Structure formats: structure tokens, C-alpha cells
Amino acid sequence: MVDREVQxxxxxxxxRVGKSALKKEVNTKFKKIKKEMIQEFLTLPVTQExxxxxxxxxxxxxxNGFTSLFAFIGFDAGDQPIAPILNALERTQLQYSxxxxxxxxxxxKFIVTLPTAxxxxxxxxxxxxxxxxxxxGIETGISGLGFLLRxxxxxxxxxxxxxxxxxxxxxxxxxxxxxxxIKKYEKRFRNLK
Amino acid sequence: MxxxxxxxxxxxxxxWFDNFLLTKGEAFSNKTGxxxxxxxxxxxxxxxxxxxxxxxxxxDSSVSGANIPSGVFIGGSFSGRDDGVVLxxxxxxxxxxxxxxxxxxxxxxxxxxxxxxxxNDTEEDLVIENKYVVNSRLPSPAEDAIAPYDDVVxxxxxxxxxxxxxxxxxxxxxxxxxSVKAVVLAEDTYQLDGVLSIFADSRDEDITELPMTGxxxxxxxxxxxxxxxxxxxxxxxxxxxGFYVNSVRTSKLxxxxxxxxxxxxxxxxxxxDIHKHRFRFE
Numbered sequence: 001m002v003d004r005e006v007q008x009x010x011x012x013x014x015x016r017v018g019k020s021a022l023k024k025e026v027n028t029k030f031k032k033i034k035k036e037m038i039q040e041f042l043t044l045p046v047t048q049e050x051x052x053x054x055x056x057x058x059x060x061x062x063x064n065g066f067t068s069l070f071a072f073i074g075f076d077a078g079d080q081p082i083a084p085i086l087n088a089l090e091r092t093q094l095q096y097s098x099x100x101x102x103x104x105x106x107x108x109k110f111i112v113t114l115p116t117a118x119x120x121x122x123x124x125x126x127x128x129x130x131x132x133x134x135x136x137g138i139e140t141g142i143s144g145l146g147f148l149l150r151x152x153x154x155x156x157x158x159x160x161x162x163x164x165x166x167x168x169x170x171x172x173x174x175x176x177x178x179x180x181x182i183k184k185y186e187k188r189f190r191n192l193k
Numbered sequence: 194m195x196x197x198x199x200x201x202x203x204x205x206x207x208x209w210f211d212n213f214l215l216t217k218g219e220a221f222s223n224k225t226g227x228x229x230x231x232x233x234x235x236x237x238x239x240x241x242x243x244x245x246x247x248x249x250x251x252x253d254s255s256v257s258g259a260n261i262p263s264g265v266f267i268g269g270s271f272s273g274r275d276d277g278v279v280l281x282x283x284x285x286x287x288x289x290x291x292x293x294x295x296x297x298x299x300x301x302x303x304x305x306x307x308x309x310x311x312x313n314d315t316e317e318d319l320v321i322e323n324k325y326v327v328n329s330r331l332p333s334p335a336e337d338a339i340a341p342y343d344d345v346v347x348x349x350x351x352x353x354x355x356x357x358x359x360x361x362x363x364x365x366x367x368x369x370x371x372s373v374k375a376v377v378l379a380e381d382t383y384q385l386d387g388v389l390s391i392f393a394d395s396r397d398e399d400i401t402e403l404p405m406t407g408x409x410x411x412x413x414x415x416x417x418x419x420x421x422x423x424x425x426x427x428x429x430x431x432x433x434x435g436f437y438v439n440s441v442r443t444s445k446l447x448x449x450x451x452x453x454x455x456x457x458x459x460x461x462x463x464x465x466d467i468h469k470h471r472f473r474f475e
Contacts, residue, residue, distance in 0.1 A: 129462055131444025140372060141354060143316035149450045174355075 022108055023096055029192055030094040030112065037185045038089055046138055046177050050081050062138070062173050067147065072172070073134045074127045074146025081134065084123040085178070088115040112189040117179045138177040196405040198369070198471070203311060203353055204408050205436065206373055206467065209400045210351060211309050212423040215256045218391045220306035222330060223260045228287055228298040229338040236288065240279065243298040244286035244338030248328050248345050251303035252282045252409060252416055255424040259303035263419065265289075266299045274419055281414030284341040288413060306330055307377070307388065308348040319350050319376045320446070320460055327458075329380060346378045346458060349388065361470055369469045370439070377461040385459040389443040392463045400436040400467070401427035440466040 041047055045060040049069045054077055056068045063072055075081055093113045100107035121133035128146050214220050228243035236242060243265070251259040262280055264273030265287045272278050277290030287300065308328070312319065328345035339345065354372040361368040375392070379385035407430075409421035446460035454460075 126444070128447055128450040129444040130447065131442060132462060132464065145316045145320055148317045148321050149453055 019099065019108060026108075026110055026192060027094055030110075030189070033185070033188050033192065034089075034092055037092070037188075038086070041086070041089055041181065044177070044181065046175065047082055047085075050075075053077070060175060062175055063171060064173070066171060069138075071150070072144065072147045073137070073142060074150045076127065079127065081124065085120055085135065088120060088123065091115075110192070112192070114182065114186060114189060117182045120178050120182070135178050139174055139179055141174050142172050144171060198473075199353065199356065200405040201402055202356075202371060202373075202436065202467070202469075204405045205400055205403045206353070206465075207309070207311055207351060208403060208408075208423060208426075209398075210349075210375070211305075212253055212255065213395060213398070214307065214309070214349075214388065214391060215251060215253060215259065215305065217394075218306075218387055219258070220387070220391075221251050221256065221259050221303045222306070223258075223301070223303050225301045226299065226336060228265060228300050229336075230294045230296070230298075231338050231340075233341060235342070238292070240288035240290055241292065241294055241296075242281075242286050242288055242338075242341070243296065244284065244341065245300060245302065246285075246328075246333065246336040246339055247304040247330065248283070248285040248339050249305045249308040250280075250282045250285055251305055252421050253423045254420055255422045256303070260301050261420075262300055262302045268297050274415070279413050279415050281341070282416070283410065283414045285339060286341065286414075304330060306347065306384065307379075308345055310344055310348060310350050312350040312352050314350065314352070316374075316376055316462075319378070321454065325378065325456065325458070327380065347380050347384055348378050350376045350378075358473070365472055366470055367473060369471055371436075371467040371469075373465040373467055375463040375465070377463065379459045379461065382459055385445065385461045389445065389461050389463065392441060392465075393443045395438050395465075396441050398438045400438070401430050402433050402435050402469070403427065403430055434469065434471060436467050436469045438465060439468040 042051075046062070046069065049056050049058065049060045052068065052070070054068055054071045054075070056070060058065045058068055060069055062069060066072070070081070073081070091113070092115070095111045095113065097109040097111050100109060121136040124133045124135040126132040126134050126137070126146060128149050134142065224245070224247060226245060228245050230241060230243050233242045251261060253259070254261045264271055264276070264278050264280070266272070267289070272289075274280075279288040281288055285302075285304070287298065289296065289298065314323065323344075325346045325348075326340070326343060328339050330347070352374055354374050356369060356371045358367040358369050377385060377388050379388065403426070407426065409417055409426070411417055442464045444462045446462075451460060
């Protein structure tokens with residue numbers, strides 16, 4: 001039979017020891033998922049193509065090879081459209097919120113500061129119309145306006161000037177991008193145990 | 194083909210948009226002036242056109258303060274629809290039966306600050322490729338009739354872009370998500386900022402679903418039944434499940450890019466996300 005005093009000590013100290021171990025374990029798992037998330041984001045075809053700049057081939061398939069996404073959206077040569085999204089994903093953190101008060105289990109509540117799709121849309125403005133998001137446009141459709149404006153404005157993206165093909169409506173093919181990506185990792189972080 | 198959901202959406206949205214701009218922004222001005230005769234090959238010999246200097250007269254009598262014409266003055270005497278006068282609101286003119294081309298015709302009417310059009314043109318066509326006649330709402334000392342049919346600016350071009358159904362409730366109810374885009378071409382930043390501000394505030398607005406047959410204009414541009422009142426019209430459809438503006442974003446073409454355009458217009462964009470909960474094919 002264990003002494004009552006020892007019993008009380010165990011009761012008092014166990015959550016503290018458990019909390020520390022829990023934090024460590026959850027943090028390890030969090031870091032693994034975060035690393036995978038950033039790696040996956042960097043390998044998405046849209047991301048890859050935009051990282052390739054104005055001369056990149058249309059690997060995202062959004063333009064049937066007509067030009068690069070970079071030139072079509074109307075970025076200036078030297079722009080880094082992916083950087084704000086990458087920074088936001090890099091800033092994703094794990095925060096311990098509170099202890100879970102369940103009699104038979106030791107646990108804690110954590111908060112993951114993953115950016116929402118809306119937050120990413122607000123940090124990815126079209127180069128020619130602040131207020132519109134190019135990242136959202138990848139999902140909902142982008143007109144050829146940026147491409148033609150750059151062409152008219154003597155091709156600031158470098159590649160827009162080269163093409164003499166008229167941009168026709170419907171040339172852009174929408175594709176899943178930020179919304180589904182964030183939803184996927186939201187689910188993975190939510191299931192972190 | 195009978196009218197489908199998309200047709201009703203276009204009609205309902207267009208009429209709501211027009212009314213919202215005219216009422217919230219008081220975006221019209223009352224004018225009095227001479228109507229000038231000109232030739233129009235599209236008209237048969239029944240009518241002679243007498244046009245004003247402005248396109249798109251206000252049709253909606255629920256717009257407080259707007260002077261909605263019911264006829265014109267010929268030689269100082271009022272002539273209405275019963276006297277063989279047709280009012281072509283879209284083209285800002287009257288069609289007078291007979292063959293006289295030298296009548297002294299005047300009229301009183303409200304003119305929209307912005308012409309509103311439904312279009313299938315792409316944004317690049319609207320902003321870059323198309324050439325526009327500027328139909329300024331400011332009075333000009335040498336007024337003449339504005340040519341009919343062609344789109345003129347200042348104007349707002351509305352197009353329904355995409356539509357997607359998402360499962361919403363048991364029993365097959367869908368949440369239909371529609372993307373409606375508007376391109377605004379304005380003469381100055383005051384006009385542009387005004388329109389963008391009005392519609393940025395339209396989030397959560399209800400839009401009554403109206404049948405396509407409810408469009409109030411005839412093939413000659415006159416009002417069906419001689420009058421049109423938006424608020425009165427939607428009252429008869431208030432029991433229907435309507436649309437709502439789930440979100441709306443406004444933006445302006447940057448000044449740097451505006452300077453590369455062939456025209457001097459100020460360009461803005463309004464992107465509406467319109468939702469409706471519905472059962473398909475009902």
C-alpha cells in the first residue's frame with residue numbers, strides 16, 4: 001500500500017512531467033508536418049512555374065502552353081510572387097494553449113497558426129489591380145488583361161512582349177491551388193495527436 | 194429552350210444592380226433638352242427617331258427624384274404613348290410615328306451617370322481592345338443626338354463568369370455559387386471611387402429572383418406596360434428564395450497600367466460572389 005502523501009505527490013507531479021513530454025512529442029510531429037507542407041507547396045506545378053519566372057514552361061497546364069503564368073498574370077521581371085505565401089507558411093507556429101482537464105488522461109490543447117486561404121489571397125495582389133488576388137484567380141479564373149497590359153506597356157515581364165498571339169477569353173484553365181492545399185494541411189494539423 | 198437558372202440570375206442581378214446604383218448613389222441627373230432627328234437604317238418606316246444627347250434614360254420609377262418620361266413635347270404640346278410616341282430608354286431617344294423629320298421635339302428625362310450593360314466580352318476586350326464613344330453627362334454647348342446601339346462610356350459592363358453547385362443540405366439542396374464580374378469605365382476618379390464604394394458595401398444584400406420574362410424593356414427600348422417600378426416588381430416575388438451577395442471585392446487598375454491604355458478612362462473591377470440555396474431544375 002502506497003502512503004497517502006506519496007500518492008498526492010504523484011498526482012501533483014505527473015501532469016507536469018507529462019505536459020513536458022507531450023509538448024515535445026507534439027512539437028516533433030508538428031515540425032514534420034510543417035516541413036512536408038512547405039516542401040509540397042514548393043513542388044506544386046503553379047508554384048514551380050511561377051518560381052521559374054517569365055520564361056518558365058507552362059507546366060501548370062493553365063494556359064495550354066500559350067505563355068508562362070508569370071507573364072500571363074503580368075508580373076514584372078524580378079518579382080517574387082511566391083515569397084509572401086512561403087513566408088506565411090514559414091511563420092506557421094505551434095502554440096500550447098491549455099491543459100485538458102480529463103480525469104483519466106493527460107493532454108493539452110494546441111493552436112496552429114496556419115494562414116487561412118483568405119489571408120493568403122489578401123497578400124497576393126494582382127500586379128495591375130491591387131485588391132484582386134492572383135492566387136485566388138488561379139482557382140477562379142484570370143483574364144488576359146495583365147498579359148496585354150504588359151505587352152502594351154513595353155513588356156515589363158520580359159516575356160509578354162515576345163508573343164503576338166491574341167489572348168482570347170477562356171484561354172486560362174482554372175486549377176486547384178491555395179484553398180485545397182490549406183484545407184489539406186488544416187486537416188493534418190487538426191489530427192495531430 | 195425555356196429560361197434556366199442562369200437566365201434568371203442575369204436578369205435579377207442586372208435589375209438589382211441598376212436599382213442599387215441609382216438609389217444608394219443617386220447616380221443620375223435630370224435633364225431637359227432638345228431631341229434631334231437622325232436616320233436609323235434599322236428602323237422601319239413607321240417611326241422617325243429623335244435622339245437626345247444622352248444614352249440610357251432611367252426607367253425605374255422607384256428611384257426617388259428621377260424624372261421618368263411618359264412622352265415628349267412636340268412643338269410645345271405633350272405627346273405620349275397613346276399619340277404614337279415610343280420611348281427608347283436604352284438609346285435615349287423617342288420614336289415618333291409618321292414621316293416628319295423636322296419636328297421641334299423636346300423632352301424631360303433622367304439620365305444614368307453610368308450606362309449599364311450585360312456583356313460577354315472579356316476583360317481585355319473591354320479595357321484594351323474596344324473603342325468607346327464618351328457620352329459625358331456634363332452639359333455641352335453644342336448638343337447633338339448620340340448615335341444609337343453602340344456601347345458608350347461612362348459605363349459598367351456586367352458578366353456572369355462561373356457557376357458551381359456545392360452540396361448544402363439533405364434532400365439534394367445545393368448551394369449554387371456564382372461569380373459575377375463588373376468592369377467599370379469612368380471618366381474620373383470621383384465617379385470610379387463612388388461606384389466601387391457603393392458596391393463594396395453591398396455584401397449580404399438580398400437579390401430577389403425574377404423571371405427572365407420580367408425584364409421591363411420591349412424590343413423598341415420602351416417600358417412594358419408603360420411603367421416599371423423595381424421595388425413594386427420584386428414585391429410580387431418576395432416569397433421566392435432569393436440570391437444573396439456572399440462577398441464582394443473591388444479593385445482599380447493601377448495608375449501605371451492605366452497610362453498604357455489608348456484611352457483616358459479610369460478602370461475598376463467589382464467581383465461579386467453570389468449564392469443561392471436551391472434544388473436543381475425547379
